Amino acid sequence: MGDQPENVLAQLADQIDWQEELYKDLHRHPELGMQEERTSKVIQRELTDLGLTPRVIGKTGVVAVVENGDGPTIMSRADFDALPVAERTGLEYASENDGVMHACGHDMHVACLLGAVRLMSQNRDAWAGTYIALFQPSEENSRGARAMIDDGLVEKVPRPEVVLGQHVMPKPSGQVFLGSGPMLSMADSLKITVHGRGSHGSMPHLSVDPVVLAASIVLRLQTVVSREVEPGAFAVLTVGSLSAGQQANVIPDRAELRLNLRTYDEQVCDRVIASIERIVRGECEAAGSPEEPDFEYYDQFPLTDNDRSVTEHVSKALIGGFAKGTVQEGSPATASEDFSEIPDAFGVPYCYWFFGGADAEEYQRSAQNGSIQEDIPANHSPYFYPVIHPTLETGTQAQTIAALGYLGK
Structure with missing residues (x-):
């Protein structure tokens, strides 16, 4: 690549004010998954202003293809939906949509990728090939990637050789974290309905x-991970909701449980699911339940599993393009994403990394005091927000350097 990344990134200072205003605008106007009409139009407008022809795929998803002669084809992805969270950051650019907030940094993802598209578009002498920018809706409920695929994404854009993605996390700003293998867990949500026999509260002998x-x-589910998953294997099983009845003196006829499962391995996942169903059926039989329990699986996220060869290639580019010490070894996170559905649809490998969004000095102080969990809000918190600088610069540089690692002359 020579000095091409350095020459391209030197122009970042000329556009950072534009990116900051764009980011603040997106943060003020968050929209929930598959409802991101305004956000989609903003992205389309910015791409059009760059002389590109954006395509809407999957209701609100947007794709722009930057063709620049013969060479590899790569795709970079950013998500842009928000969460049903009431913002409490106190920012002057806080959400103006009541009860909706960019509490996971997807607005930062969009601003960074649009910044990378601008740098790539305006520096075509530095690279050759095809650069595809994909802006995905509705990641939080795992519907956005599938919506774009079902709307013909694979047929409507050139097939990339690799797909790149990133996510801002509550780690020190100005740093990038990546590694090969699992980076984000699989996730399965499950609604279980168990049936009883209703009765008056004073007549429990007539009920189930x-x-x-x-x-x-x-209580029995608490033993699944501790007693049925091999030590050293990863699994998290959470009962996040239990609801039944409405009156103190009425024994209801059913109860509903909602579970969430996180794993890094399909065999472990299958084992835990089998254990859940076995336990539920066994307890229902022991209680004399008059009906079989109902199982409904939803919000299922695939494993994000970085290809070793692609990750080594991207890592080499990032280390060469950033200052020493910026790029760190990343460890798997227990959060989940639908990102990998896109490269899987094309049948190509991918690399997904994290970049920090927390104030670096505050993070360091909290680390020294052992109070990171208390002081640094995590994604999905009503207090979560990335510090704009240098987070915006780092995310834009990472997207650009990774792309030039494949396309740079």
Whole structure:
């Protein structure tokens, strides 16, 4: 690549004010998954202003193809939906949409990728090939990638050789973290309905109490990871909701549990799911439940598993393009994403990395005091927000350097 990345990135200072205003505008106007009409139009406008022809795929998804002669084809992806969270950051550019907030940094992802597209578009002498920028809706409920694929994404854009993605995290700003292998876990959400026999609260002998049944299930599920998953293998099983009845003196006829499962391995996932269903059915039989339990799986996210060869290539480019010490070894996170559905649809490998968004000095102080969990808000918190600088610069540089690692002359 020679000094091409350095020459291209030197122009970042000329556009950073534009990116900051764009980011603040997106943060003020968050939209929930598959409802991101305004956000989609803003992205389309910015791409059009760069002389590109954006395509809408998957209702609100946007794709722009930058063709620049013979060479490799790569794709970079950013998501742009928000969360049903009431913002409490106190920022002067805080959300103006009540009860909706960019609490996961997707607005930062968009601003960074648009910045990279601008740098790539205006420096075509530095690279050759095809650069595809994909802006994906509705990541939080795992519907956006599938919506774009179902709308013909694979047929409507050139097939990339690799797909790149990134996510801002509550780590020190100005740093990038990546590694090969699993980076984000699989996730499965499950609604379980168990059936009882309703009765008056004063006549429990005439009932099959689903509240007691559900409580037994919750307690027994705590043994799945501790006693049925091999030590050293990763699994997290959470009962996030248990609901039954509305009156103190009425024994209801059903109870509903909602579970969330995180794993890095399909065999472990299958084992835990089988254990969940076995336990639920067994407890229902023991309680004399009059009906079989109902299982409904939803919000299922695939494993994000970085290809070793691609990750080594991207890592080499990032280390060469950033100052020493910027690029760190990344460890797997237990969060989940639908990003990998896009490269999987094309049948190509991918690399997904993290970049920090927390104030670096505050993070260091908190680390020294052992209070990171208390002081540094995590993604999805009503207090979460990335510090704009140098987060915006770092994310833009990472996207650009990674792209030039494949396309640079």
